[in-house]
Amino acid sequence: MIAEFLTEAPYRFSITFGREKFEDFWGATAENEEILAERRKWLEADEARYLAVLPEAKELLEEAAAIGMASGTLAKDQSTAGPPADLLRALGQNWEPDFLVLRKEPQAVHLVAGCVCFPSSWSLDEKIGKPIEAIHEIVPAMNATIGTQIRIFLERIKPGVSWTRNNWGLSRSPEWNQHPTRNAPRLDEGVGLNEVFFRVEEQSLVALPKCNGILFGIRLKVIPLAGYEGSSEGLKLAELLDTMPEPMAQYKGLSRARRRIAQSLRGGK
Numbered sequence: 001m002i003a004e005f006l007t008e009a010p011y012r013f014s015i016t017f018g019r020e021k022f023e024d025f026w027g028a029t030a031e032n033e034e035i036l037a038e039r040r041k042w043l044e045a046d047e048a049r050y051l052a053v054l055p056e057a058k059e060l061l062e063e064a065a066a067i068g069m070a071s072g073t074l075a076k077d078q079s080t081a082g083p084p085a086d087l088l089r090a091l092g093q094n095w096e097p098d099f100l101v102l103r104k105e106p107q108a109v110h111l112v113a114g115c116v117c118f119p120s121s122w123s124l125d126e127k128i129g130k131p132i133e134a135i136h137e138i139v140p141a142m143n144a145t146i147g148t149q150i151r152i153f154l155e156r157i158k159p160g161v162s163w164t165r166n167n168w169g170l171s172r173s174p175e176w177n178q179h180p181t182r183n184a185p186r187l188d189e190g191v192g193l194n195e196v197f198f199r200v201e202e203q204s205l206v207a208l209p210k211c212n213g214i215l216f217g218i219r220l221k222v223i224p225l226a227g228y229e230g231s232s233e234g235l236k237l238a239e240l241l242d243t244m245p246e247p248m249a250q251y252k253g254l255s256r257a258r259r260r261i262a263q264s265l266r267g268g269k
Contacts (some may be wrong), residue, residue, distance in 0.1 A: 003233045004222055005168050005200050006240065011245060018164045025162045025204040025217060026073040026095060030239045038110040042117045042177055043092060051088055052128040058084040058111035060213040066089060067206065067215075070208050072084045088113055095203070097217035102132065102154065104212045109154045112213075118220045120169060120199060121184070121253070154214055156226075157206035162217075167201045169252050170261065182269050187257035195266040196257075198223040230267040238262035 029035070043049050053061075061084055067073035074094055082085055091099070092115030101113040107131045115125045127134075132154065157163065171178065172185040174197050187196070204217035229236035241249075241258040249255040 001167075001196050002200075002237065003226070005166050005198075006233065006236050009221040015071075015214075020163075020164055021071075022067060022162050022206060023071045023073055025164060025202075025219070026068065026097060027069065028073070032096060036093070038095055038176060039096075039117045043089065047089070048125075049181070050124065051085070051092060051115050052124045053084045053113040054087045054129060055084065056103065057101055058087070058214075059211045060103060060208055061087045061091065061113060063208045063211050064099075064101065064206075064215045065068060065215070067208075068095070070072075084113065088115060091115065092117070094113050097219045099209075099218065100216040102214040102216060104155055104214065109214070118219070119179050120171075120201065120220075121178050121180055123180055130261075138264065154205070157205060157207045157214060161206075163205040165203050167203060169199050170225075170254060171197045171199045171222075172259075173197065174224070176220055176222065186262070187253055189256050189260050191257050191260060193261065194226040196225040196261055198225055225265070227259070228263060234265035238265040241265075 003027070018097055056159040062080045065074060065078050065080050065087060068091070069076045069078055078090060078094070080100065098116045099114065100111055100116070102109050103112045109126055111130055111132070114124050114128065172186060172187050172191060172195050173176070175184060178184045200217040200221040200223070202217075202221065204219075205213040206217070207213075208215055225234075225237075228237070238261075241254065244252075244254070246255065249258055254261075
């Protein structure tokens with residue numbers, strides 16, 4: 001089940017994307033009721049933590065909503081009236097994926113709105129208003145390697161298609177919402193494989209051509225690693241953990257645990 005996400009290591013940055021229809025990524029799945037219930041729970045509990053919007057995002061949000069209604073992933077009577085915060089909230093309550101809205105400007109792409117209920121140890125309110133390079137600045141070697149390529153790709157992204165890729169990590173908790181304030185348990189050298197979860201972010205980039213923006217979606221999958229001992233998938237993951245550069249292992253929260261997890265995946269005790 002994890003094999004499809006192990007085609008490249010998480011530290012080998014790539015801007016290679018697949019292509020699919022908008023509704024294939026943004027449409028409802030069999031888990032629609034469960035996902036939306038979880039999203040709405042967190043939005044009701046602390047909206048300011050999971051929603052962020054700047055005034056200049058209004059037209060971009062309206063365009064995103066229009067694409068959603070045209071594709072059938074949103075109800076056709078979705079209102080776009082009122083302040084941008086109201087529209088952002090409505091989208092966040094009705095789309096399954098988390099999402100960010102980016103505005104393309106000369107020589108920069110800025111984050112102007114977002115609804116992120118299932119973050120992987122990062123905080124939306126710390127990123128709002130920043131250019132894409134600043135959002136990724138803490139990732140070891142990322143801007144030094146393909147930061148400029150990412151910005152150019154975002155500036156030139158073609159409309160009418162969902163451009164997709166995956167990003168994976170490991171966690172000691174199956175919880176979808178791992179906002180930093182929730183203090184999810186950390187991986188360490190004593191962790192057992194039955195405590196480790198493979199956490200995949202499936203990502204979608206969609207051009208908002210009328211308003212010169214980008215809609216960035218994030219779907220989450222959480223897969224227990226227990227049972228992968230000795231399997232071809234488990235052995236591949238063990239190899240990736242062993243060869244991961246230390247700065248990236250630290251960034252991913254794997255520095256203390258990766259040898260132990262790799263050993264367990266190979267069938268060791």
